[in-house]
Amino acid sequence: MSDHCITPVAAHEPPYYAVVFTSLRTERDGGYGATAQRMGELVKEIPGFLGEDSARTPGGLSITVAYFRDLADIEQWRQNTEHREAKAYGREHWHERYVIHIARVEHSHGFERASC
C-alpha cells in the first residue's frame, strides 16, 4: 500500500516553529494548484525549512502546517517576493477566509506502527 508510506513531518528536537495555515477556499480554483506547487518548491530554499504537511477535506477546510527551525526563517519566507505576490493573489481569488498561527514547538513525539 503506497498510502502507508505517506509520512508526516517528523518530530524534530525542540525548539522549532510551526506555521499553521487554516483556510476555506473559494470555488475559484484557477491557477491554485500550479501556484501551490511552485510555493512548495520555493519554500525548500529557506535554509531552516523542516518540511510541511497538508490536508484538505473536500468541500471543507484546508490545513497546512510548515515547520521551520527559527523565526528568522519564517521572516525570510514571509518577505520572499514571489511568495508575497502569491499571497496577495490568493486573498483576491482563492481564499474565503484563513487564519495563521505562528507557534514555537516545545514538545513533540511520534508513533509509527511500522516504517515504510
Next chain:
Amino acid sequence: MSDHCITPVAAHEPPYYAVVFTSLRTERDGGYGATAQRMGELVKEIPGFLGEDSARTPGGLSITVAYFRDLADIEQWRQNTEHREAKAYGREHWHERYVIHIARVEHSHGFERASC
C-alpha cells in the same frame, strides 16, 4: 453557500497553545467516527479549550489542530481517562503513524473576505 460559513478557529490573543496532530490512518475505520465525535465533545469540557480544526485528504493525511489557553489545559486533557483509552485504542487500530507537536502561539492573524 453553507461552505462559506465553515470558519476556522479564530486568531486569539497570544500566548496560547496549539496541539498539532498529524496522522495517517489505517484502513480499519471501525468505531473511529463515534470515538472522534465523543472526544470532540469531551475536550470542550476543558476550561481553557479554545477550539479545534480538522482536515483530511481522502486516502492521505489527517491534520487536527486543537487550541488551548495554557499548557495546564493540555495536561488536563492528556490525563483524561476516556481520552487516554481512546488514544491507546487508536494506536492499536486506527493509526499507521502520527506526530504530535505542542507549540506556544506567539503571533496570529486572520483574513476574511466576508463574514458568515
